[in-house]
Each structure stands twice: as structure tokens, then as C-alpha cells.
Amino acid sequence: MTSLRMHARTALAAAALTAAALLTAVPAAHADTAPPTLSDGFGLSQAGVPVVHSxxxxxxxxxxxxxxxMHQIRIFLPKDYAADPTKRWPVAYFLHGxxxxxxDAAAAPALHSDSMITVVPDGGLKGWYSNWVMQNTAVGTANWEIFHLDQVVPFIDANLRTLTDRSHRAVLGLSMGGYGALHYAEDRPDLFGHTAALSGAIDFGMPAMRGAVLATELNLPGGLCAVSSLQCASFGPVVDSDAVFGSPYPVFNADHVWNQVNPAAPVNLAKLSNTDITLYTGSTLxxxxxxxxxxxxxxxxLDQLGIPNRMDDYGNGSSLAPSCDGGHNYGCWAPALADYIPHLQAAFSTSS
Structure with a gap:
């Protein structure tokens, strides 16, 4: 068993180093216009004053x-939100990587749509849109799924004029957030009628996908950058490699949590039978x-289960946009979202 574990650890560590290479973040904007006033509730208490961009x-x-x-929630409202105080709007939840x-959402202008409210909740540097197996790590309490689904969603519905049925609520995300979007749509089909995953870590049956999670837990880019001149992303304090989903090693069912939450598992895909599904990916190393x-x-x-879906594999990016090189970046994600949002708007408008 020891040799099996050592072999698996070596493979996962190599995959983790590769998977960590191109994760990015985007600086915040600044402005000074007054926003709507929101009321505390559902376990959420506001701290300080809002950061207002417009x-x-x-x-x-x-x-x-x-x-x-403390954790942030960024909100994009349609331009006519204040002008018509009786109108209710569909909602898209965008999950960052x-x-x-x-x-990060500011890097994709299509997310600020005049046809819907977009909500961008903090997902942590490595929250993985999960209630962590370990709650006593250096990052402290980490129940991200409860935060998003049991607190943020009802908080938004209580404070903003939303359409609250699943047909008018979507969850979409990229990279780590691509996993979160597909997982949340599978876990709570009562909440979300639409989902999209862009460059998503959406098959935990693959060592490379588990390696991507390990890279964030162990903050491997931070370690590499400490001994080089590279500008690398940081995933925050190092935590145990079992912290988020438990043991990643397929030995005596030790990885049962990974298997339970794997978006690609047939039992989970079957939960999307009545969900509008869109997938995007490039192919660049x-x-x-x-x-x-x-x-x-x-x-x-999904095809094997007979569940309709849309997929755009834009390869090296030439078919998507001049800014896209097929890689893991907003040069591809921004135009992919610009392609997706009109589809989502149309789906919202035809929902009863």
C-alpha cells in the first residue's frame, strides 16, 4: 500500500505543478456612486461600506x-434596474477561478448585462466551492457551499428584485469556478436551470484535475516563485492535501469524497436532465x-444519458477571438462569455 501511495503522490504532484501554471486575477476598479441599500440576513452581516464602481x-x-x-460579493445590475421599480430580473451567479x-468579473464585460442581475460571490483563493472535509486548517472555517447556496442566494433574492424560479437562475464559472458551476447545478437542480463551465476542472476521475486541487492546497506556485523571478499566483496559506475533499488517493476507497462530488460521474450528470448546459474549453498546453x-x-x-448540451471546443482560439490563444486566461474567457451571455438571455426570455 505504501508503494501505491508514493506512486500516486508523485503523479499527482507532477500534475499539480502543471495545472497551477496559468491561474490569474484581475485588479479592482474604483468609483463613488451610491448603490442600493441591502439588509443583513440569512447568516450574512455586512461590514464596512460598499465599494462602488457605478x-x-x-x-x-x-x-x-x-x-x-471577511468576504466580498460583487453585484452587476441592469442599467434600467432603478428606473422600473416593479420589474423583476433573472439572475446569473458567476464563480471565479x-x-x-x-x-475578475470586470475582465469579462459581457457579465454586466442589461438583461439580468449578475452576482459574483467570493470563492476564496482555493475554496473549491465545497464544504471542506477539514475545518481546522490555516484558513479556518470553510463551508463555501453553504455560504453560496444557503446564504448568498436567499440574501440576493430578499434584497433585490429577482425572479426566484430555477428557470430564471443560472450558475456559471471558469477553471475552479467551472467545477463549482457544474457541481452546484448538479447538487441543487431546484435552484439552477442553467449552467456553464469554461475551462472547468470538471472530471475528478482525472489525476490532472485532482492535481490542480492539490496545487492550490499546497500553494505550489507560491513556492516556485519564492525561488525565481516569475510573477505567479498565490493560493494563500498551505493546507493539508486532504483538506478540501479528503484523501485524493484511490486506495481502499480513501478518495470517496472526490468520487461523490465528481461532476463527470454518471449519477451526478443524470441530475442535469432538465438543465440548460453549456461547456467551453481551449486545448493549449x-x-x-x-x-x-x-x-x-x-x-x-451527457450524450450517453441523452441529456442535451452545448460544447464549444475552440482549440487554439483562432475560431473564437483574436485575443484567444486557446489557453487558461481571460483572452479566451471574455469572448467565450460574450458568446454565452446572449444564449443565456434568450433562454431566460423564453422561460415561463
């Missing part, structure tokens, strides 16, 4: 017993060659 773009900071520390934050395989695996699983 009258339809603002960020609040909240605390919750489900997470250690590892080493990112809520301001090092990272999107892995997300391409994961995305193809998910599509194949």
Missing part, C-alpha cells in the same frame, strides 16, 4: 459563521489540454 456595479463585504474572515477574486479532456468526458457522459 450605480449598477458595487461590492459589499460580509461575514458569516460559515467562513473565517482559483487565486482569483470577485473583481499546459492546462487547457487537460480541461479539454475533462470537458469531452462530461459531454460524452
Amino acid at each position: 450605480s449598477t456595479d458595487f461590492t459589499i463585504t460580509v461575514t458569516t459563521p460559515q467562513l473565517s474572515g 482559483a487565486a482569483g477574486n470577485v473583481d 499546459p492546462l487547457d489540454s487537460f480541461t479539454e479532456t475533462a470537458t469531452e468526458n462530461v459531454k460524452a457522459g
Whole structure:
């Protein structure tokens, strides 16, 4: 058993180093227009004053017993939100990637749509949109799924004029957030009628996908950058490699949590039978060659179950946009979202 574990650890560590290479974040913007006033509730307490980018773009900071520390929620409103106080709007939840934050959404202008409210909740540097197996690590309490689904969603519905049925609520994300989007849609089909994963870590049956999680837990880019001149992402304090999903090693069912939450597992894909599903990926090494395989695996699983889905494998990016090189970056994700949002708008408008 020891030799099996050592072999698996070596393979996962190599995959983790590769998978960590291109994760990015985007700086915040600044402005001074007053936003709507929101009321505390559902376990969320606001701290400080909102960061205001415009009258339809603002960020609040909240605390919750489900997470250690303070966490931001950025909100994009349609331009006509204040003009028509009787109108209710569909909602899209956008989940950022590892080493990112809520301001990443500014890199994709299509997310600020005049046809919907977009909510961008903090997912942590390595939250993985999960209630962690270990709650006593250096990052403290980490119940991200409870925060997002049981607190943020009802908080937004209580404070903003939303359409609250699943047909008018979507969850989409990229990289780590691609995993979160597909997992949340599978775990809570009562909440989300639409989902999209871009360059998503959406098949935990692949060592490379587990390696990507390990890279964030162990903050491997931070360690590499400490001994080089590279500008690398940081995933925060190092935690145990079992912290998020338990043991990643397929020995005597030790990896049962990974298998239970694997978005590509047929039992989980079957939960999307009544969900509008869209998948995007590039194919450029090092990272999107892995997300391409994961995305193809998910599509194949959906097709086998007879579940309709849309997939755009834009390869080296030439078919998508001049800014896209097929890699793990907003040069590809921004135009992919610009392609997706009109589809989502149309789906919202035809929902009863």
C-alpha cells in the first residue's frame, strides 16, 4: 500500500505543478456612486461600506459563521434596474477561478448585462466551492457551499428584485469556478436551470484535475516563485492535501469524497436532465489540454444519458477571438462569455 501511495503522490504532484501554471486575477476598479441599500440576513452581516464602481456595479463585504474572515460579493445590475421599480430580473451567479477574486468579473464585460442581475460571490483563493472535509486548517472555517447556496442566494433574492424560479437562475464559472458551476447545478437542480463551465476542472476521475486541487492546497506556485523571478499566483496559506475533499488517493476507497462530488460521474450528470448546459474549453498546453479532456468526458457522459448540451471546443482560439490563444486566461474567457451571455438571455426570455 505504501508503494501505491508514493506512486500516486508523485503523479499527482507532477500534475499539480502543471495545472497551477496559468491561474490569474484581475485588479479592482474604483468609483463613488451610491448603490442600493441591502439588509443583513440569512447568516450574512455586512461590514464596512460598499465599494462602488457605478450605480449598477458595487461590492459589499460580509461575514458569516460559515467562513473565517471577511468576504466580498460583487453585484452587476441592469442599467434600467432603478428606473422600473416593479420589474423583476433573472439572475446569473458567476464563480471565479482559483487565486482569483470577485473583481475578475470586470475582465469579462459581457457579465454586466442589461438583461439580468449578475452576482459574483467570493470563492476564496482555493475554496473549491465545497464544504471542506477539514475545518481546522490555516484558513479556518470553510463551508463555501453553504455560504453560496444557503446564504448568498436567499440574501440576493430578499434584497433585490429577482425572479426566484430555477428557470430564471443560472450558475456559471471558469477553471475552479467551472467545477463549482457544474457541481452546484448538479447538487441543487431546484435552484439552477442553467449552467456553464469554461475551462472547468470538471472530471475528478482525472489525476490532472485532482492535481490542480492539490496545487492550490499546497500553494505550489507560491513556492516556485519564492525561488525565481516569475510573477505567479498565490493560493494563500498551505493546507493539508486532504483538506478540501479528503484523501485524493484511490486506495481502499480513501478518495470517496472526490468520487461523490465528481461532476463527470454518471449519477451526478443524470441530475442535469432538465438543465440548460453549456461547456467551453481551449486545448493549449499546459492546462487547457487537460480541461479539454475533462470537458469531452462530461459531454460524452451527457450524450450517453441523452441529456442535451452545448460544447464549444475552440482549440487554439483562432475560431473564437483574436485575443484567444486557446489557453487558461481571460483572452479566451471574455469572448467565450460574450458568446454565452446572449444564449443565456434568450433562454431566460423564453422561460415561463
